[in-house]
Amino acid sequence: MDRIRIVGGRNLNGTIPISGAKNATLPLMIASLLTDQTLILDNVPRLADVSLLQLILGNHGVDIMVGGKRSGETADHGQTLHISAARIVDTTAPYELVSKMRASFWVLAPLVARMGEARVSMPGGCAIGTRPVDLLIMAIERLGAKIEIDGGYVVARAPHGLKGAEIVFPKITVGGTHTAIMAAALAQGTTVIDNAAREPEIVDVADCLNKMGARISGAGTRHIVVEGVAKLNGARHAVLPDRIETGTYAMAVAMAGGDILLRNARPELLQAALDVLKHTGVTVTPTNQGIRIARNGAELAPVEVTTAPFPDFPTDLQAQLMALMTRARGVSHIVETIFENRFMHVQELARLGARIQLEGERATIEGVEQLKGAPVMATDLRASVSLVIAALAAEGETIVNRVYHLDRGFERLEEKLARCGAAIERLSG
Numbered sequence: 491m492d493r494i495r496i497v498g499g500r501n502l503n504g505t506i507p508i509s510g511a512k513n514a515t516l517p518l519m520i521a522s523l524l525t526d527q528t529l530i531l532d533n534v535p536r537l538a539d540v541s542l543l544q545l546i547l548g549n550h551g552v553d554i555m556v557g558g559k560r561s562g563e564t565a566d567h568g569q570t571l572h573i574s575a576a577r578i579v580d581t582t583a584p585y586e587l588v589s590k591m592r593a594s595f596w597v598l599a600p601l602v603a604r605m606g607e608a609r610v611s612m613p614g615g616c617a618i619g620t621r622p623v624d625l626l627i628m629a630i631e632r633l634g635a636k637i638e639i640d641g642g643y644v645v646a647r648a649p650h651g652l653k654g655a656e657i658v659f660p661k662i663t664v665g666g667t668h669t670a671i672m673a674a675a676l677a678q679g680t681t682v683i684d685n686a687a688r689e690p691e692i693v694d695v696a697d698c699l700n701k702m703g704a705r706i707s708g709a710g711t712r713h714i715v716v717e718g719v720a721k722l723n724g725a726r727h728a729v730l731p732d733r734i735e736t737g738t739y740a741m742a743v744a745m746a747g748g749d750i751l752l753r754n755a756r757p758e759l760l761q762a763a764l765d766v767l768k769h770t771g772v773t774v775t776p777t778n779q780g781i782r783i784a785r786n787g788a789e790l791a792p793v794e795v796t797t798a799p800f801p802d803f804p805t806d807l808q809a810q811l812m813a814l815m816t817r818a819r820g821v822s823h824i825v826e827t828i829f830e831n832r833f834m835h836v837q838e839l840a841r842l843g844a845r846i847q848l849e850g851e852r853a854t855i856e857g858v859e860q861l862k863g864a865p866v867m868a869t870d871l872r873a874s875v876s877l878v879i880a881a882l883a884a885e886g887e888t889i890v891n892r893v894y895h896l897d898r899g900f901e902r903l904e905e906k907l908a909r910c911g912a913a914i915e916r917l918s919g
């Protein structure tokens with residue numbers, strides 16, 4: 491199993507290219523199930539989750555061709571996927587596959603919308619909490635599908651097609667909103683979605699669906715209206731930049747010190763996180779190439795942050811911010827409101843010398859003078875990367891085990907950081 495070795499204490503200087511967003515790529519690939527024509531996606535990141543979803547879609551009969559690199563292109567350019575669901579051969583998504591990646595449960599909506607039936611394994615729990623799918627099922631049920639739970643599978647049937655309806659989410663859910671939009675795109679009549687998630691990835695998927703011939707308005711607001719159409723076409727769409735990768739490297743520079751251009755990053759995708767960084771004393775400068783982040787040795791000020799749905803501070807940057815605040819001058823508080831139990835990084839950060847107290851959903855972080863390197867591991871993607879951030883400023887060597895979590899969501903992480911001066915390398919085997 492690969493590990494990553496980091497020796498802390500180096501500044502970061504140079505440019506880090508930001509990849510396409512994982513959390514947009516996955517639903518965009520799934521949206522290909524809605525049409526028998528080819529969907530071409532550009533700027534797709536090379537991630538383990540993308541490869542796994544290729545496998546899962548392949549099981550339904552979807553053909554995916556990965557475009558080759560053109561001359562002069564480097565790995566900094568994302569991949570181009572040509573995805574064709576001309577013939578769906580199987581409407582079942584089995585447990586062995588869905589349990590490996592939760593977002594694959596989202597195939598339920600396009601399969602039932604286009605094929606009139608779908609049988610998708612319940613995803614089960616995961617390292618960051620129970621993560622139910624009741625609201626995704628509710629959305630499909632509202633559009634007229636008959637739902638049955640059978641042997642751990644959700645079986646959805648709508649032999650005469652789905653019908654537009656009003657869907658009011660009692661809680662904001664990204665997966666629920668993706669599900670409602672994809673199902674409504676091919677339903678008869680109009681669907682109104684209230685209390686929708688406003689995440690930029692929802693807007694990106696809606697933009698792509700509209701290029702495919704869907705009629706979706708209001709994506710990016712709480713109120714989305716979808717006029718169903720009988721058929722969707724192929725289209726070409728470039729995935730938006732990854733705001734979580736952007737925020738992660740911004741915090742890495744804040745931790746290590748230095749001056750970095752995050753190329754292709756878009757400030758409006760993570761304004762809340764950039765505001766928090768500015769409060770800590772980091773210099774944040776939007777440029778026409780991306781965002782520049784700089785810290786020249788000044789102390790970090792502590793923060794009070796609560797995670798919440800977009801446009802507020804994202805739960806997917808909570809662990810990284812906590813790592814940063816272990817070195818702040820003073821006491822910070824971070825409240826996690828989205829996922830219970832998303833604090834596995836706390837014990838591991840403590841191994842590096844961090845002082846963190848947990849009380850329910852609230853963490854109190856007392857900044858320390860110096861962290862010290864140690865062997866660590868984490869059981870979730872964002873938690874793992876928080877350990878990398880801490881290690882960049884820790885004295886001596888840190889070994890991060892179970893690197894496959896990082897490979898799920900961060901493209902060539904060690905290469906991007908090493909190019910900017912970090913002492914970081916992958917140890918294979």
Ligand code: UD1
Nearest residue numbers: 513593621622623624625626662663664665666806828829
């Ligand atoms: C997505 C992101 C994930 C991010 C999360 C919150 C992808 C692939 N994943 O996950 O990285 O951390 O949004 O921004 O885009 N809930 C229910 N019932 C449901 C569904 C959700 O109670 O049926 C609850 C969840 O337990 C959680 C909250 O709603 O407390 C938000 O979850 P949700 O937005 O659905 O997260 P995901 O879409 O799974």
